[in-house]
Amino acid sequence: MKQTLKILKVAFQAINKNRTRSILTMLGIIIGVAAVIMTISAGEGATMQVQNQISGLGTNLLMIQTKSEHKAGINVRMGKPIYKKDFEILQKNAIYMPNLSPLLAIGAQAIGPDGYKSTMVYGVSYDYFYITSREIQLGSFFSDEDVKTARKFCVIGQTIREELFPGQDPIGKQIRIDKVPFTVVGLLKEEGSGGMGQDMDDIVLAPYTTIQNRIFGNRKRGYNMILASALSEDHIVDAKIEATELLRESHKIKANDEDDFEIMTQIELQEITSNITGILTLLLGAIASISLIVGGIGIMNIMLVSVTERTREIGTRLAIGARESDILTQFLIEAVVLSLAGGVLGVVLGVIGNQIIYKATNFYIPTAAYSILIGFGFATLVGIVFGYFPARKAAKLNPIDALRYE
Amino acid sequence: MPLKKVIETKKISRIFKNGDIEVHALTDIDLVIEEGEFVAIMGASGSGKSTFLNILGCLDQPTSGDYYLDGVHVNKLSKNQLADIRNQKIGFIFQSYNLLSRTTALENVELPLVYDRTGRFSNSKELATKALGEVGLEDRIYHKTNELSGGQQQRVAIARALVNEPALILSDEATGNLDSKTSIEVADLFVRLNNEGKTILMITHEPEIAQFAKRMIYMRDGRILTDEIIKDRSTKESALKDLELTTEPKE
Ligand SMILES: Nc1ncnc2c1ncn2[C@@H]1O[C@H](COP(=O)(O)OP(=O)(O)OP(=O)(O)O)[C@@H](O)[C@H]1O
Numbered sequence A: 001m002k003q004t005l006k007i008l009k010v011a012f013q014a015i016n017k018n019r020t021r022s023i024l025t026m027l028g029i030i031i032g033v034a035a036v037i038m039t040i041s042a043g044e045g046a047t048m049q050v051q052n053q054i055s056g057l058g059t060n061l062l063m064i065q066t067k068s069e070h071k072a073g074i075n076v077r078m079g080k081p082i083y084k085k086d087f088e089i090l091q092k093n094a095i096y097m098p099n100l101s102p103l104l105a106i107g108a109q110a111i112g113p114d115g116y117k118s119t120m121v122y123g124v125s126y127d128y129f130y131i132t133s134r135e136i137q138l139g140s141f142f143s144d145e146d147v148k149t150a151r152k153f154c155v156i157g158q159t160i161r162e163e164l165f166p167g168q169d170p171i172g173k174q175i176r177i178d179k180v181p182f183t184v185v186g187l188l189k190e191e192g193s194g195g196m197g198q199d200m201d202d203i204v205l206a207p208y209t210t211i212q213n214r215i216f217g218n219r220k221r222g223y224n225m226i227l228a229s230a231l232s233e234d235h236i237v238d239a240k241i242e243a244t245e246l247l248r249e250s251h252k253i254k255a256n257d258e259d260d261f262e263i264m265t266q267i268e269l270q271e272i273t274s275n276i277t278g279i280l281t282l283l284l285g286a287i288a289s290i291s292l293i294v295g296g297i298g299i300m301n302i303m304l305v306s307v308t309e310r311t312r313e314i315g316t317r318l319a320i321g322a323r324e325s326d327i328l329t330q331f332l333i334e335a336v337v338l339s340l341a342g343g344v345l346g347v348v349l350g351v352i353g354n355q356i357i358y359k360a361t362n363f364y365i366p367t368a369a370y371s372i373l374i375g376f377g378f379a380t381l382v383g384i385v386f387g388y389f390p391a392r393k394a395a396k397l398n399p400i401d402a403l404r405y406e
Numbered sequence B: 001m002p003l004k005k006v007i008e009t010k011k012i013s014r015i016f017k018n019g020d021i022e023v024h025a026l027t028d029i030d031l032v033i034e035e036g037e038f039v040a041i042m043g044a045s046g047s048g049k050s051t052f053l054n055i056l057g058c059l060d061q062p063t064s065g066d067y068y069l070d071g072v073h074v075n076k077l078s079k080n081q082l083a084d085i086r087n088q089k090i091g092f093i094f095q096s097y098n099l100l101s102r103t104t105a106l107e108n109v110e111l112p113l114v115y116d117r118t119g120r121f122s123n124s125k126e127l128a129t130k131a132l133g134e135v136g137l138e139d140r141i142y143h144k145t146n147e148l149s150g151g152q153q154q155r156v157a158i159a160r161a162l163v164n165e166p167a168l169i170l171s172d173e174a175t176g177n178l179d180s181k182t183s184i185e186v187a188d189l190f191v192r193l194n195n196e197g198k199t200i201l202m203i204t205h206e207p208e209i210a211q212f213a214k215r216m217i218y219m220r221d222g223r224i225l226t227d228e229i230i231k232d233r234s235t236k237e238s239a240l241k242d243l244e245l246t247t248e249p250k251e
């Protein structure tokens, strides 16, 4: 016990005497740990955000759209477009889908008195607000009546307001979309960025009838999709079956032919995106492993470079009567102290780094607990192994061979 | 009462193997050294002096033969027992000092006490300071090794060899890197230590330094060639005078 205390003192002396080497060793560990924590957490953060976004859409959501296929990276529409007629059939007959809204999307410039912004304009019905459970901050949604009479009303997101009406109340003001003037009747509550990076507040919503009549005019054009919400979460499958039957009928598809449309439920969407984010996390994990390996090699290098000097030191200590166990205890303490200190500092740096990224980009990164475990565990393990084992080898030498080591 | 045998070797040999090549560094050395002796070991380079001293200092093991140190059969000892013997009975001084770098003289001298398990020393700082005083370095205690001259570093190494009060001091060309005057001072220090009762073996290439000892062993090709008592031993004064005579006249 007394001996261990004496060796403890020797170990701390050695760390202090070789300050440069100690700092470099710790630096390798610090960087390794911080890199792992930050990459894994970024992956987790992205996953979380995508999932929040999707569940934010409401879990009862169904999306009905024309069947498309990926050909050489391009979405090619395969089936018949979805027209007003299809929507009306669904609206009239559906039991499990109380809320239905067409969705007509168009990229356009929104021009206000004090600014403009290119954005996505969605033509929807009043039901859209139920289906997506978006909330209003100022003013109101346009009404069923407004949709029926195709009034030139619109509801805008926060990003549009900032660009077009900086510091002003936008309600009642006019914006022009594709030369058509719309009156702003509502301002949406902030939603934040979408899972794939799109800004859910960079959006203009208008009655689909208005978009159809004023912007598309006589051009006959199908809907991009029909959004629907099922009666409840338990009725999603029923809703899907119902929509399938109604649309097959409407599209006059024969019994043995395949659907020419696709219906995706919220749950399916979540599965797809969780696959995508899974791949993302995997990718980031790979990057993290590389940074671990690089950090590990850094630590190894520093440890191995100092082996010659340290082997001589070990030789000196053995020559004046240190036992093998004295040497091993000293080097183990040194390696553990440096690795743990480096590991703790690395965790601190990683967490601070996540905060800095959050402050700078508004991309919220929750520090994943397991990233701390992995980063801390691996880096300290490398530090201890490469601090300890060369010393163990040297301590087993004849004192004279350790002294002569080159 | 017969004097105690500090060292006794019986047919000690040391063979170094490097792949197929065998170097017979030592062959069948028999030697007895008694308490209080002061022995100089000389011989050509490669004659096996260091190899022999390393074995005597328990830094290396003989390939064959028996070695008794203070009556203890060293061949039979475990690694830990050997370490303890080095710590308690032997003070080894190297040509290249082998001090810890970036470390003060005091900490270097304290080091053997760190590994002392007998508990016979209570205040290591005090003892180390005293040992440094004995070699004339009382005013350099807190200097780091790299802030000291070669002669001062060697004296730190000697203080380190003395601090645990060993019975046996082994010196492998302690004066090899020092100038003549400093060498004479170190040799004189050995004489003083010997007068205080320590048994000393020192390897040297310099006959002037060997002349300080009481007995001289000459080695060649891994064997002891001659082993005789030195009759007219040098003293510090005589050696310094000789040094002046050889260096003084210019042109
Ligand atoms: N570790 C080793 N491996 C192989 N051969 C060695 C080793 N150590 C010493 N030798 C050989 O043993 C012989 C004796 O070497 P040693 O160092 O004992 O000589 P020395 O008398 O001390 O010489 P010097 O006066 O130059 O110091 C030499 O031929 C040397 O090459």
Ligand SMILES: [Mg+2]
Pocket (backbone or CB within 6 Å): B049, B050, B051, B172
């Ligand atoms: Mg030698």
